[in-house]
Amino acid sequence: MSNNLEFEYEGLHVSVTYNPSTNSVKRSVTESGVVIHQDELRFDKSLAGNFEVMSAEEQGKIATAWGAAGLKSRIEDGQLGSKK
8 A cells, every 4th residue: 555655775674654544654764673763743735736636545655755755864864873
């Protein structure tokens, strides 16, 4: 389902899950199996034009991409994990 996204980035495992019933995005980053970051953000539907008319799958893709992009920026800035 498009409400879940998991990937490896800069040696870290990133998990992003969108909950459409609460419009929240749960994000988790692990390094060598240890959780180094976990948070839950409320997705502001106004970030995407015509969000309500999109299919549930399209909504999930947008919300998870938004959450992943924020984590990628924090990893690249050295805010999460060991910078290589």
